[in-house]
Amino acid sequence: MAQKPAARKTNPSGGVLPQVLWKKTGGSYLLTNDAGHYAWLKEKDFAAITAGRLAETGPLFAELASKGFIRDRLDFNDLAAKWKKKNAYLNYGPGLHILVLTLRCNHKCLYCQSAAAGLGAAYTDMSLATARKSVDFALNSPAMGITLEFQGGEPLLNWKALKGTVEYARKKAKTRGKDLKLALVSNFSLMDAEKAGFLLANEISICTSLDGPKDLHNKNRIFTGGNSHGETLKWLKYFQKKHAAQSPDYRVFKPGALLTVSKYSLSRHREIIDEYARAGLEDIFIRPLAPIGYARNLWDTIGYEAKDFAVFYLKSLDYILKLNRQGVVIREKTAAMMLDKIINFQDPGYLDARCPCGAAIGQIAYNYNGDLYTCDEGRMVGWAGDDLFKIGNVFRDAYKKVMSNGVTRVCVVSSNLEAQPACARCAYKPYCGVCPVYNYATQGSLWGNMPSNDRCGLFKGIFETLFALLKKPGNAAILKRWAGK
Amino acid sequence: MKKQEHEKNIVKVGLKDYDLDTVRYAAYAVSDAAYVFITPAGKGAVAVEFTPKHQPVTGHQSPVTGHRSPVTSHRSQAGNLARRFREELKDEKIRAAVFDANRDLREFMILKALSYGTAGAPPEQEDSGLTPEQEKELDALIAQVESEIKRESAGSGTKDPLGITRTWEEKYGAKTGRKKN
Numbered sequence: 001m002a003q004k005p006a007a008r009k010t011n012p013s014g015g016v017l018p019q020v021l022w023k024k025t026g027g028s029y030l031l032t033n034d035a036g037h038y039a040w041l042k043e044k045d046f047a048a049i050t051a052g053r054l055a056e057t058g059p060l061f062a063e064l065a066s067k068g069f070i071r072d073r074l075d076f077n078d079l080a081a082k083w084k085k086k087n088a089y090l091n092y093g094p095g096l097h098i099l100v101l102t103l104r105c106n107h108k109c110l111y112c113q114s115a116a117a118g119l120g121a122a123y124t125d126m127s128l129a130t131a132r133k134s135v136d137f138a139l140n141s142p143a144m145g146i147t148l149e150f151q152g153g154e155p156l157l158n159w160k161a162l163k164g165t166v167e168y169a170r171k172k173a174k175t176r177g178k179d180l181k182l183a184l185v186s187n188f189s190l191m192d193a194e195k196a197g198f199l200l201a202n203e204i205s206i207c208t209s210l211d212g213p214k215d216l217h218n219k220n221r222i223f224t225g226g227n228s229h230g231e232t233l234k235w236l237k238y239f240q241k242k243h244a245a246q247s248p249d250y251r252v253f254k255p256g257a258l259l260t261v262s263k264y265s266l267s268r269h270r271e272i273i274d275e276y277a278r279a280g281l282e283d284i285f286i287r288p289l290a291p292i293g294y295a296r297n298l299w300d301t302i303g304y305e306a307k308d309f310a311v312f313y314l315k316s317l318d319y320i321l322k323l324n325r326q327g328v329v330i331r332e333k334t335a336a337m338m339l340d341k342i343i344n345f346q347d348p349g350y351l352d353a354r355c356p357c358g359a360a361i362g363q364i365a366y367n368y369n370g371d372l373y374t375c376d377e378g379r380m381v382g383w384a385g386d387d388l389f390k391i392g393n394v395f396r397d398a399y400k401k402v403m404s405n406g407v408t409r410v411c412v413v414s415s416n417l418e419a420q421p422a423c424a425r426c427a428y429k430p431y432c433g434v435c436p437v438y439n440y441a442t443q444g445s446l447w448g449n450m451p452s453n454d455r456c457g458l459f460k461g462i463f464e465t466l467f468a469l470l471k472k473p474g475n476a477a478i479l480k481r482w483a484g485k
Numbered sequence: 486m487k488k489q490e491h492e493k494n495i496v497k498v499g500l501k502d503y504d505l506d507t508v509r510y511a512a513y514a515v516s517d518a519a520y521v522f523i524t525p526a527g528k529g530a531v532a533v534e535f536t537p538k539h540q541p542v543t544g545h546q547s548p549v550t551g552h553r554s555p556v557t558s559h560r561s562q563a564g565n566l567a568r569r570f571r572e573e574l575k576d577e578k579i580r581a582a583v584f585d586a587n588r589d590l591r592e593f594m595i596l597k598a599l600s601y602g603t604a605g606a607p608p609e610q611e612d613s614g615l616t617p618e619q620e621k622e623l624d625a626l627i628a629q630v631e632s633e634i635k636r637e638s639a640g641s642g643t644k645d646p647l648g649i650t651r652t653w654e655e656k657y658g659a660k661t662g663r664k665k666n
Binding site: 016017018019020022034050071074076077079080081083084087090421422425449451452 | 510513514515516517518538576577579580582583584586587590591593594595597598599601602
């Protein structure tokens with residue numbers, strides 16, 4: 001009996017897609033899934049796949065099948081492995097522990113969200129007893145890797161506590177079998193050879209603030225005791241030299257710097273990036289001002305609209321790529337971390353953009369008096385008079401109680417993207433995260449309203465740009481190097 | 486007030502085509518630009534009313550992608566809202582079908598992912614209750630027995646003296662094809 005001619009084989013799932021998210025951009029559709037795979041489809045192909053008419057024989061079908069976008073061709077092992085790798089943080093407790101050693105500071109930065117106290121406010125110094133108790137608390141986390149970050153104010157103003165805490169933490173971590181990392185965020189104005197020697201010998205990684213060229217930096221970061229920009233560059237170079245030379249006795253980390261974009265920075269993206277490149281910094285972390293804590297009260301003077309920052313950020317990204325093409329090694333940190341998720345299916349440890357966010361379950365901020373907050377931003381809200389994000393005190397509360405209290409839970413629930421109606425439908429969900437503190441400070445609710453949320457708008461802009469850049473082979477090669485570092 | 490009325494825009498949606506949840510989610514998606522009110526509009530339909538929140542936007546060009554957002558007037562802003570809402574409705578209908586069809590599959594996948602590769606570190610060896618000397622003696626005895634077994638099987642020329650690995654056909658010959666009555 002003669003057979004009927006074989007029909008052209010089509011998507012055997014009969015038009016039902018597996019769990020995918022999509023976004024129409026221009027004439028194309030970006031498809032993503034829980035595992036973190038992405039694919040671009042033309043409009044006609046999207047229509048074909050949703051109607052079950054996509055030919056099985058073409059390369060597009062093979063690509064989509066390999067990435068988990070064809071329901072009857074799901075490779076569960078591959079998808080599960082990628083999902084697990086991308087969400088590895090779910091298996092750990094809080095890894096980042098921020099110790100606010102003092103609220104005192106010798107700088108009066110225009111944007112200082114933590115509203116530093118004056119030099120005479122010694123009552124805001126953390127005592128060694130509180131610091132030790134904080135270390136004990138931090139080591140209760142089930143995370144094998146614990147990072148203690150010393151912050152302020154200016155933490156070098158409480159050198160005695162810093163030194164004592166480092167020695168205590170090293171000893172305790174050893175007995176508890178934890179992998180301890182120590183980090184310092186300082187403006188360098190009080191750095192000297194003795195302190196630097198101690199920091200290096202104890203393998204403490206060092207980060208400072210650099211806001212751009214001298215006039216801009218000093219305008220943002222007012223230092224009555226001298227030239228903030230000069231001190232910053234001097235000690236950056238010192239630690240870079242030590243890093244290049246290394247030591248036979250200990251590891252020397254490369255120093256890093258953070259950029260805070262003020263209203264005065266908006267028109268100067270090139271000069272700022274050039275300053276970073278000249279200073280030998282290979283990373284620039286472009287961070288917007290957040291209207292949180294005291295910065296909220298000063299918003300009219302120092303703030304700007306989210307769209308202004310977005311333009312600044314995207315111009316900066318464009319310029320950094322241009323420098324990369326000329327052989328300059330520099331990358332933007334937010335983009336690099338997002339790319340790590342998109343390209344490598346990896347959790348880069350970016351606590352602000354994960355699901356659920358890192359509040360309490362990824363990081364804890366320890367105030368000078370032992371009060372515990374979900375994160376440093378939560379502490380800033382507390383310092384401005386609203387203790388909503390306070391989750392306990394190292395002297396009074398046990399680790400288990402802090403981890404299971406109402407505030408910790410509500411931060412987890414409200415930053416779960418599955419429970420955010422807009423996020424659960426967003427193509428960028430596999431790589432993104434919301435911030436309950438930001439939502440609370442700007443929109444009056446921990447959940448916020450994502451369609452009108454400036455942070456959401458900014459992240460969407462960054463993702464849109466990164467995916468558009470990844471489409472172009474020349475840019476993609478550069479961006480893959482950023483993610484691979 | 487008159488002006489406000491003028492800026493309002495109402496879209497009627499039949500609940501036969503789109504269920505109420507779909508309408509709600511689509512309305513939420515445009516809540517960046519408008520206050521949205523959903524009210525009953527006769528049997529099996531709802532009226533979705535948009536009141537724009539902001540002044541019309543001016544065209545903004547992305548410095549990297551070059552995409553330019555459209556310049557809008559008050560009237561076209563209201564029109565854009567209705568158009569965006571209708572597009573969201575269509576998308577949401579597909580999404581709802583995708584979510585429904587994959588709920589179990591997705592739960593399975595995530596459960597699998599959560600338990601993937603959690604074999605972890607090898608379990609600690611149980612205490613045998615033997616002294617180190619006794620442990621050594623036992624290890625030596627096991628090694629001796631193993632080497633004897635090895636020697637014996639090498640000497641016999643075959644690793645299967647009882648023919649356990651041989652098939653039925655190899656032992657008793659092929660089937661004849663006849664059935665016994």
